[in-house]
Amino acid sequence: MTADTDTDADTNSTPGARAARDAGADGDGDGDPPLLAVEGLTKRFRMHALDGREVLGLEEVSFSVPPGGFLAVVGSSGSGKSTLLKCVYRTYAPTAGSVRYRSPEGTVDLASCPDRTVLSHRGADLGYASQFLDEIPRVPAVDVVARPLRAAGTPAEAARERAAALLDRLQVPESLWDAYPATFSGGERQRVNLARAVAPRPRLLLLDEPTSALDPGTRAAAVDLLEEYLDGGTTVVGVFHDPEVIEALADRVLVLDGGTVERELPVGAFDAGVLE
Amino acid sequence: MSLLEAEGITRVYGPGCERCRERTGDDAGTNQCPACGSVVACADVELSLAPGEVLGVVGESGSGKSSLASVLALAADGTEGVVDGELRYAGYDGYDGNLLAADYQTRHALRTAHIALVHQHIRDGLDMGFSGGGNVAETLLRAGWRSYEDVRERVRSLFEATEVPVARMDDPVATYSGGMQRRVQLARALATDPGVLVLDEPTTGLDASVQARVLDTVRRLQRERELSAVVVSHDLGVVRLLADRTLVMRHGRVIESGLTDRILEDPHHEYTQTLINSIV
Secondary structure, three states, rough: OOOOOOHHHHHHHOOOHHHHOOOOOOOOOOOOOOOEEEEEEEEEEEEEEHHOOOEEEEEEEEEOOOOOOOOEEEOOOOOOOOHHHHHHHOOOOOEEEEEEEEEEEEEEOOOOOOOHHHHHHHHOOOEEEEEOOOOOOOOOOOHHHHHHHHHOOOOOOHHHHHHHHHHHHHOOOOHOOOOOOHHOHHHHHHHHHHHHOOOOOEEEEEEEEOOOOOHHHHHHHHHHHHHHOOOOOOOEEEHHHHHHHHHHHHHEEEEEOOOOEEEEEEEEOOHHHHOO | OOEEEEEEEEEOOOOOOOOOOOOOEEEOOEOOOOOOOOEEEEEEEEEEOOOOOEEEEOOOOOHHHHHHHHHHHOOOOOOEEEEEEEEEOOOOOOOOOOHHOOOOOOOOHHHHOOEEEEOOOOHHHHOOOOOOHHHHHHHHHOOOOOOOHHHHHHHHHHHHHHOOOHHHHEEEEHHOOOOHHHHHHHHHOOOOOEEEEEEEOOOOOHHHHHHHHHHHHHHHHHHOOOEEEEEEEEEHHHHHHHHEEEEEEEEOEEEEEEHHHHHHHHHOOHHHHHHHHOOO
């Protein structure tokens, strides 16, 4: 990497992250430097089929998340929540602004770094789960989950075992583990997707409504998994609709409205009633 | 670090003139020069391929994809047209200059063992008069393999890797199904463990279910052997499954490039947007 790099090796082991969270760490960067610092993030889509009309996705969005922090992104439909995650993951190319991510190899600006740099993080320390499983066809569920572990160097057998344990924890019936997720129900697919995203314990995990299709029982299992399996080592930015999930997991809440930040506040001060 | 690097790759059919480049391409809306009538199949293409990476090239028929593929695979020798540009390959100790300016021997050596092409048209890639095994053995013999037993054994393992029934090895390749013929082409291309594989429309013309199985094989081989490959296809689904990064071509020019998911979900160029909106 380049001069744009300030290596910091110790951020992956922050057992105190949850403690810091409980002690009221506010994530505005006055302790540890943030793991993710988004500044002035703007996304506009130019639609050529509509005579080049521009559609606003995000405008001047700024926030930061400390190592081990859990930021819930909320807002009405069309407010820019998914666009925000996709800009961080670079599935959308941001129009302006920066997305500074403190990766294991140093800080990179995901908004402007080369495509290959993005790819090298995606396979390893940067995870993303879309709302619905964008599955690779004809791959059994257990292998879908095991794949990122294999890519991270876990031996085949151990990867499959861990994948099976994750599916089990998320209450995916064992009879489905060797089947293709294309045939699964929405809730089953969503759990496979979540298991795949958390499996390698990425340093930064982006979740787009990972529990929207789950019933109360499986949702509780998903919350448990996110809480326990991802200890302080994973920083999460997630879009959520369910107030209970937000209260159980998040430490701060980012409220988007019309592509801009309406406010950002600690979860304790957040009135979940606005989501109902 | 790049394994294969190309710059200014241009291929012109016809006499060519000074105005060819400025009067063709995306802005001009054509690949045929109105001044001299030459066809600029591709021009000024720049790309790089890292070890283990799969690069997609998409575009409609006539966009210059196959012309580019044949230049990259050093398969434009002895055909019509003028080829220009810089092509460098880091996987061959014998030569590190511009492959397009290398002597015949060097190019032959690279084609035989380092950069393999899976042709769009099966008849360009296989000798229909030979057996399936014979087609693969031919590549090995060109690369200097001599022992009959070694060649048989190697062909057998390549048939297994590409999922062609070994029992059919000695049957004429003309009697194979379309999907099997693609696989034999793959086996042939992989015979010498090339550093770069160029796949030109690897599944075009196959039934959907056969397409899926051939793609699965390519994906498995890519994973197991960490293949570096350029995949040319008009089918965005193929590129979505195989490629990390993608170039979009039109009228012989690269009009957009980026991460494959970015191209599919956030296409910038008007033509790319039309292409994405045309997915059935």
